[in-house]
Amino acid sequence: MNPEEWSGIGHAFSAISDARRVTVFPRLWKHLQQSAPARLLDYGGGDGLFALEALRWGGQTAVVYDPAPAMLELARRNAAAERRMQVVESTCQLKEGEFDVVVMNAVWMCLATEEQCVEVLSEIRRLLKPGGEFLASVTHPCFRDRRFATYQTDFPMGRYLEDGASFGVTMSDGEREVRFNDTHWSLSAMTRQMQRAGLQLAGLEELPDMTAGGGEGSPWLLLFGRRGKPF
Numbered sequence: 483m484n485p486e487e488w489s490g491i492g493h494a495f496s497a498i499s500d501a502r503r504v505t506v507f508p509r510l511w512k513h514l515q516q517s518a519p520a521r522l523l524d525y526g527g528g529d530g531l532f533a534l535e536a537l538r539w540g541g542q543t544a545v546v547y548d549p550a551p552a553m554l555e556l557a558r559r560n561a562a563a564e565r566r567m568q569v570v571e572s573t574c575q576l577k578e579g580e581f582d583v584v585v586m587n588a589v590w591m592c593l594a595t596e597e598q599c600v601e602v603l604s605e606i607r608r609l610l611k612p613g614g615e616f617l618a619s620v621t622h623p624c625f626r627d628r629r630f631a632t633y634q635t636d637f638p639m640g641r642y643l644e645d646g647a648s649f650g651v652t653m654s655d656g657e658r659e660v661r662f663n664d665t666h667w668s669l670s671a672m673t674r675q676m677q678r679a680g681l682q683l684a685g686l687e688e689l690p691d692m693t694a695g696g697g698e699g700s701p702w703l704l705l706f707g708r709r710g711k712p713f
């Protein structure tokens with residue numbers, strides 16, 4: 483979905499207490515606590531709550547970039563009392579090599595084409611310091627047919643190798659529900675896109691669901707990368 487469409491569902495998306503908030507986000511905050519970045523960018527940072535909390539875990543300053551006006555409005559409101567956080571609607575004015583860490587949570591599936599993915603990842607590489615760290619979380623492409631605690635899709639796994647395929651997502655927390663479309667990128671596609679953009683893959687981590695026993699498979703995949711040389 484494009485940023486205008488995200489603006490349409492931004493408030494509804496932000497209001498959902500989805501499993502990421504107790505699995506993905508704390509895992510990344512803990513990681514950031516160890517690296518204590520002087521400057522962090524949350525790319526496609528939505529309502530800004532991830533970055534706001536990252537500052538409490540050891541980050542010194544944070545910038546949230548999002549292209550959707552409704553998300554920017556939410557992020558600005560949430561960050562109003564935090565002077566160490568800035569919210570921007572474009573990355574053009576951000577300097578090359580300005581960031582120790584760039585985080586990209588649940589954004590990869592919003593990007594509709596291979597070229598758009600490489601463009602976004604290349605911009606992230608530009609903004610990272612040499613050796614700077616890239617942290618991404620994506621819905622795990624290998625388990626799109628499972629029903630997880632707060633997330634399910636209509637993606638048939640027979641289409642796994644169809645990179646760029648669109649699929650429907652339903653997110654719910656028992657009280658609220660939001661539906662939107664995402665784009666499927668296989669593991670091969672994501673690693674190839676990182677390599678094309680000059681981001682070196684340093685590790686993968688597959689998180690359990692928040693249900694007792696962790697559920698079936700893994701709803702969320704973390705990709706850890708570093709600024710490298712473009713392919």
Ligand SMILES: C[S@@+](CC[C@H](N)C(=O)[O-])C[C@H]1O[C@@H](n2cnc3c(N)ncnc32)[C@H](O)[C@@H]1O
Nearest residue numbers: 485488526527528548549550553587588589592
């Ligand atoms: C699923 S939301 C995730 C928001 C936030 N990162 C979070 O984890 O709560 C996806 C976000 O990506 C943003 N987005 C969509 N297309 C984008 C693009 N081309 N570049 C950067 N962000 C984009 C949307 O505006 C939206 O805020």
